[in-house]
Amino acid sequence: MAEPLRVIRDDGSADPAVNPKLSEAERLALYGGMMTERILDERMLGLQRQGRIGFYGPSIGQEAAIVGAAMAMAPGDWIVPQYREPGAALVRGMPLKDMICQFLGNADDPLHGRQMPCHYVYRKGNYLSISSPVGTQIPHAVGIAWGMRIRGSGDAVLVYFGDGATSTQDFHTGMNFAGVFRVPCVFLCNNNQWAISLPVGRQTASATLAEKAQAYGFDGVRVDGMDALAVYGAVREAAARARSGGGPTMVEALTYRLGPHSSSDDPSRYRDEAEAAVWRARDPLVLFRRHLEATTGWDAGREAGLEREIGDAITRAVAEAEAAPRPAIDTMFTDVYEAMPPHLEEQLARALGRR
Ligand SMILES: Cc1ncc(C[n+]2csc(CCOP(=O)(O)OP(=O)(O)O)c2C)c(N)n1
Ligand SMILES: [Mg+2]
Known part of the structure; x- marks a missing residue:
């Protein structure tokens, strides 16, 4: 089995043979995106425990794979998420307040409180709605990519x-269709080793997940998903190939779900914490920080400053979001039909206490 692609070495330097050579500003933006996702997760899990939001799915340990892949795509490309990628929505420009209003399901929630908490969408950023049923987003993404191919738009999709x-x-x-029609799609498999309580070894008899792509007639590459530069480089290359008519690629990012599956889960019931500790030692944020320290003037002071800046932005967004009222009752009845049919008008009137 080939070793996964790695760029950042243990001493923090980047392997020149595979370094995607991002500017310092780009690397700082990447680190900021990863740290935002980490702090957001910690804060939102806290709010869930305090009963202030109903449900949350954290991505702790997967920030490099999520933010690294999103940043490697071009603005015209589409992003089709699973349910663990708030960092990708934020890369696409989704305002933190809008996202937190969705978690709260309040009047300022762009979805008017009709979706499950943590199931946001950001239309302006070509960021599709989150799909809770496992895997259903894959054919959606392939369909979007097929549309791009037919129209010759020159864009690509990341799923x-x-x-x-x-x-x-x-x-x-999705994989079969993508291979046959050579659609411009990048398949990002976040192999975090667990599907709730089922370890990957009991999920498949394949030695790797990336090799599954070969059966569909395209390449599958394995990258160290804790290494943001490795993910960035592999996804950028795959997206460029897709845009130039070279067809799809699957990227298997080896990560680890360091936290619970969701706020409803307790991993200590089914997995050995010693395993998590091994992966925690390669925390993607720690690895990237070491890289910044080795290659830029990054130090403890700048680290603390960034943490404070992000923490304050989240505090402000939570305060603004919590100040918004609940959705108005009539939003239960609007947006279903262009013109409200009589039976809904009647129900609306009853709900408003007019009958
Ligand atoms: C079709 C379907 N079956 C089962 C579930 C329940 N379920 C939600 S997440 C999940 C595990 C998915 O694991 P994986 O694809 O590895 O993603 P991860 O949660 O690890 O990011 C399951 C079984 C579901 N949402 N949809
Ligand atoms: Mg998993």
Whole structure:
């Protein structure tokens, strides 16, 4: 089995043979995006425990794979998420306040409180709605990419999914179609080793997930998903190939779900914390910080400053979001039909206490 692609060495330097050579400003933006996702996760899990939001799915340990892949795409490309990629939505410009209003399901929630918490969408940033059913987003992404190919738009799609999703029929449908029609799609499999309580070794008899792409007639590459530069480089290359008519690529990012599956889960019930500790030693933020320290003037002071800046932005966004009222009752009835049919008008009137 080939070793996964790695760029950042243990001493923090970048391997020149595979370094995607991002500018210092780009690397700082990448680190800022990863740290935002980490701090957001910690804060939102806290709010969930305090009963202030209903549900949350953290991405702790997967920030490099999520933010690295999103940043490697061009603004015209589409991003089709799984359910663990707030960092990618923020890369696309989704305002933190809008996102937190969605978690709260309040009047300022762009979805008017109709979706499950943590199931946001950001239309302006070509960021599709989150798909809770495992794997269903894969054929959606392939369909978008096929549309791009037919129109000759020159754009590409990035679709995220987990190791567990590779066992679904939708994975097969999407991968097969993508191979046959050579659609401009990058398949980013976030292999975080677990599908809730099922370890990847019991999910598949394949030695790797990336090799599944070969059966569909295109390349699958394995990268160290804790290494943001490795993910960035592999996705940028795959997206360039897709845009130039070279067809799809699957990128398997080896990560680890350091936290619970969601706020409803307790991993200590089914996995050995010693395993998590091994991966925690390669925390993607720690690895990237070492890289910044080795190659730029990054130090403890700048680290603390960035943490404070992000923490304050989240505090402000939570305060603004919590100040918004609940959605108005009539939003239960609007947006379903262009003109409200009589039976809904009647129900609306009753809900408003007019009858
Ligand atoms: C079709 C379907 N089956 C089962 C579930 C319940 N479920 C939600 S997440 C999940 C595990 C998915 O694991 P993976 O694809 O590895 O993604 P991860 O959660 O690890 O990011 C399961 C079984 C679901 N949402 N949809
Ligand atoms: Mg998984």
